[in-house]
Amino acid sequence: MIMKNNKKQIKNEITDKINNKKLSFQTRAVHIGNDIDKDTNAIKRPITMANSYKLPHDPSVLNWSGVDDNIYTRNGGSNQKYLEKRIASLENAEDCIVLSSGVAALSGLFFSLLETGDHVIFSNVTYIAVYRLLNELFNKKFKVETTIVDTRDIANVKSAIKDNTKLIHIETPGNPTLSIVDISEIAKIAHENDILVSVDNTLASPYNQRPIELGADFSIESLTKYINGHGDSMGGSISGKAEYLDIIRRDSQVNLGGTISPFNAWLIMRGAVTLPLRMEQHNKNALKIAKFLESLSIVTFVAYPGLNSHNNHDIAVKQMGSGFGGVLSFGLDTSHDKHNEFVSNLNIITSAVSLGHDESLIVFIGEDDERQYLYPEEFNNGFFRFSVGLEDSNDLINDINQALIKTGIL
Numbered sequence: 001m002i003m004k005n006n007k008k009q010i011k012n013e014i015t016d017k018i019n020n021k022k023l024s025f026q027t028r029a030v031h032i033g034n035d036i037d038k039d040t041n042a043i044k045r046p047i048t049m050a051n052s053y054k055l056p057h058d059p060s061v062l063n064w065s066g067v068d069d070n071i072y073t074r075n076g077g078s079n080q081k082y083l084e085k086r087i088a089s090l091e092n093a094e095d096c097i098v099l100s101s102g103v104a105a106l107s108g109l110f111f112s113l114l115e116t117g118d119h120v121i122f123s124n125v126t127y128i129a130v131y132r133l134l135n136e137l138f139n140k141k142f143k144v145e146t147t148i149v150d151t152r153d154i155a156n157v158k159s160a161i162k163d164n165t166k167l168i169h170i171e172t173p174g175n176p177t178l179s180i181v182d183i184s185e186i187a188k189i190a191h192e193n194d195i196l197v198s199v200d201n202t203l204a205s206p207y208n209q210r211p212i213e214l215g216a217d218f219s220i221e222s223l224t225k226y227i228n229g230h231g232d233s234m235g236g237s238i239s240g241k242a243e244y245l246d247i248i249r250r251d252s253q254v255n256l257g258g259t260i261s262p263f264n265a266w267l268i269m270r271g272a273v274t275l276p277l278r279m280e281q282h283n284k285n286a287l288k289i290a291k292f293l294e295s296l297s298i299v300t301f302v303a304y305p306g307l308n309s310h311n312n313h314d315i316a317v318k319q320m321g322s323g324f325g326g327v328l329s330f331g332l333d334t335s336h337d338k339h340n341e342f343v344s345n346l347n348i349i350t351s352a353v354s355l356g357h358d359e360s361l362i363v364f365i366g367e368d369d370e371r372q373y374l375y376p377e378e379f380n381n382g383f384f385r386f387s388v389g390l391e392d393s394n395d396l397i398n399d400i401n402q403a404l405i406k407t408g409i410l
Contacts, residue, residue, distance in 0.1 A: 025090065025207060026276045033086035033269060047266045048078045067249050075254050079265035084237075086272055087227070090206040091219050093239035097249045098265060099258040102202060102222025103129045105236030108252030109198060109218060110167075113244075114138060118166040119145040121157060123181060124374040125174030127200060131371060134169070148374065151181045152312060154189060161193055171200035173316075175355075176329055176365060176385040177375055178203075178303040180312035183319055187215030202226070203327050203355070207279040209320045212239060223268045225356030226326075229278050233267035235260050278358070278390060283323030285396065286388040290328050292397050298409055301378040304328040327355050331383040334409045339364050339382055345403035348395060355387035360396055362386045 023031075037046055053070040055062070062069050067076045080098050088096035099105045110133060114120065122134055138144040149156040151170050168190050172181040183199055190197045198218040199211035205226040211219040221227060223235035238248060252258045283306075290304035302309070305316035306324035316324055332339060343351045349360040366382045369375075388396065404410035 028089045029086070029275050030273050032089040033082035033084075045079065045082055045266070045269070047262050049262055050077070065250065065254050067253060073262070074257055074259050076249075076259065077262050077265075079262040079269070080260055083235075083260075083265045083269045083272075086269060087206075087221070087223075087237045088239055090210075090272070090275075091212055091221075091239040092210050093212045093219065093241075095242040095245040096237055096239040097245050097252065098223065098260050098268075099236045099238075099252055100260045100264075101234045101258075102127075102220070102224055102236035103133075104252065104258035105220050105222070105238050106130055106200070107133055108248055108256065108258055109220065109238050110134065110138060111256065112248040112251040113167055113196065114142070114144050115166075116143045117145075117164060119147070119162045119164045120167045120169060121147050121149060121151075121160045121165060122169040123151040123171050123174060123179075124148050125177045125179045126169070126171045127175050127202070128371070130169065130171070130200070151186060152179055154182070154185050157186060158189055161189075161195070165193065165195050167196050167198060169198045169200070171203075172209075172319075173203040173305055173325060173327070175200075175203055175327070176383075177379055178305055178310070178327065178329055180305050180310070180316045182312075182315050183209075183211050183214040183216055187217075191215070203325050204320060205275065205279055205325070205356075207275055208283070208322045208325055214319055217241065217244070222356075224354065226279065226282070227275055227356075228268045228271040229275065229356060229358060230267075230271055231354065231357035231359070233264040233271075235264050235268050279323060279326075281390050282326030282356075282388060285390070285393045286326045286328055287324065288393045289386075289388055289396060289400075290330075293328075293330050293400070296404075296410070298333055298404065300331040300333050300381075301383075302328060302330045326388045327385065328388065329379070329383050329385050331378060331381060332409065334407075336366065336382060338407055338409055339366075339384070342403050342407045342409065343384075345406040346399055347402070348391060348399040349386075355385075357387065358390050360387060360389035360391060 051073050084096040084098050134146050139146045147160045149160050170181045187197050196217045199216045200220045201211050202222040202225050218240040221237045287306045290302050290307055293299045294302045349362050352361045353363050363385050
């Protein structure tokens, strides 16, 4: 079967030579999924921008809804498969599926795993799309029961478990409050009750934290963020066991059409090469700026897992081996208008959504946020989510300082 042999060749080129867990994270980030192009001898994989592929002599041998054969790009393409090998290696997972966005990955996981009558427990602090998907779409349209709990306290999770609980979904660090959940403790109680665990790992990246190693069944990444790292392409990934990923791949790609574009897959593949180097700078910058902000009397709170003052700093130290990420949140003791004026006075830091870019991004989350009631009290008067970039930390601190002075609150 011609097409299946092609897939086997792709796998062998990648895995037989260098897919060795003894290799460092940095080396795997550079090499896994890459090889010499057989047609040109180029040392980088080309972008395959094709919708369709030549069929074998007898097309009836193909599984038209399958993902193993190169038939149609919605079913999967070579750039996607190369990237999946790299992400699976970085996550230390058996398999990985890459989709068109982080939300596509989240919705693909939920659509494939959950059925009417199932019950899901999820963190009170999660990405807004998760809140809407589970609490509104799945709960109201598909009759999936949902329970929102503060998953930082394992007792809350235990008390929420029902006979029909299918999945516990957590996000750590949580967006946007930077809450930390003990992944291994959640996995332990879940597996004792035959429940699956998914972890949104976006704010950590696999460089800082690998949920599969801590007992989770699935690790979800918005590849748009740190793994791509340049703010110029979108993608999402689900890593875990092949037995589940095969089902999710069929549903999410073939039936729901969440396939990533070859160009975006290629861009993210390129971005992943420098992930270790970039994360070191993000980690270092964010910690320095968090400490600076904590020293200012005008700042009401700073939420960053790397600070000793963080409520779950000890858990973060335990499960985030390389650093604490580049995102922090903080509040100012001032009015709503002054919050916005402060942002307008920043020169280097840009007011924009998203995170994990090369440049620093800040967004003011006002008092009208729809999930405000789920956040700790200090977040209820409006706060900033600050994605610290790769700039010189002193330049960023000076920019914050001059904006505070110009706004008249320092």
